[in-house]
Amino acid sequence: METKKMLKIEALSKKIKQHEIINDLNLTVDSGELIHIMGINGSGKSTLFKIIANIMEPSSGTVTLFENVEIGALIENPSFMETSTAKENMKFLSQINHHYNEKRISDLFSKLDLDYNSREKINKYSLGMRQKVGIIQAIMENQNLILLDEPTRGLDKKALETFGQMVMELIGEGKSIIIASHENLSELEFTTRYELVEGDLQKL
Ligand SMILES: Nc1ncnc2c1ncn2[C@@H]1O[C@H](COP(=O)(O)OP(=O)(O)OP(=O)(O)O)[C@@H](O)[C@H]1O
Ligand SMILES: [Mg+2]
Numbered sequence: 001m002e003t004k005k006m007l008k009i010e011a012l013s014k015k016i017k018q019h020e021i022i023n024d025l026n027l028t029v030d031s032g033e034l035i036h037i038m039g040i041n042g043s044g045k046s047t048l049f050k051i052i053a054n055i056m057e058p059s060s061g062t063v064t065l066f067e068n069v070e071i072g073a074l075i076e077n078p079s080f081m082e083t084s085t086a087k088e089n090m091k092f093l094s095q096i097n098h099h100y101n102e103k104r105i106s107d108l109f110s111k112l113d114l115d116y117n118s119r120e121k122i123n124k125y126s127l128g129m130r131q132k133v134g135i136i137q138a139i140m141e142n143q144n145l146i147l148l149d150e151p152t153r154g155l156d157k158k159a160l161e162t163f164g165q166m167v168m169e170l171i172g173e174g175k176s177i178i179i180a181s182h183e184n185l186s187e188l189e190f191t192t193r194y195e196l197v198e199g200d201l202q203k204l
Pocket of ligand 1: 039041
């Protein structure tokens with residue numbers, strides 16, 4: 001498969017109240033790359049993802065998305081329409097982009113042992129179940145640049161294994177995935193690993 005450029009971050013900085021959270025950070029991501037960004041609590045992982053996903057403005061620097069790049073993101077605790085079912089939520093979220101694909105979404109639910117037709121409201125879901133729905137919404141529209149912030153939080157052993165398989169499948173399709181976590185996700189075969197230290201990425 002031909003490699004394409006997906007994302008280029010240049011001289012990115014984010015200051016909040018005199019505090020340098022992201023500090024002159026550069027990163028390029030190509031198709032088919034599985035990138036790990038490790039960082040301790042408060043190191044700026046979620047902030048970096050919010051800037052890439054364009055839900056937060058940087059103080060300076062640029063984030064360039066190349067042609068046909070669509071971002072899917074799970075950042076911190078995903079918000080849902082709490083008194084609606086998972087299906088109502090997924091329909092609503094994917095119809096914003098006219099991308100509702102019921103077959104794809106219900107297959108993802110089955111893979112993660114969730115019932116897509118459950119009548120239970122999202123606010124009754126367990127932490128792990130919510131996390132699974134959060135992962136699904138980040139990939140369900142066939143997005144090709146996927147940001148996953150602490151995606152394994154709350155997942156049991158079986159879900160972790162399925163998650164690993166899903167990630168490898170997406171990479172095999174030429175998508176790019178950036179995973180941020182504080183822990184070493186040794187079960188995944190990353191193409192590149194970085195540590196976020198003092199607002200900048202250091203290659204591991
Ligand atoms: N809106 C905000 N106002 C002030 N400070 C903020 C804001 N958002 C983040 N910060 C600060 O930026 C730093 C980085 O936060 P961020 O949430 O990006 O870290 P993180 O690496 O995702 O941490 P965690 O592992 O706990 O999720 C922290 O020091 C935090 O206090
Ligand atoms: Mg975070």
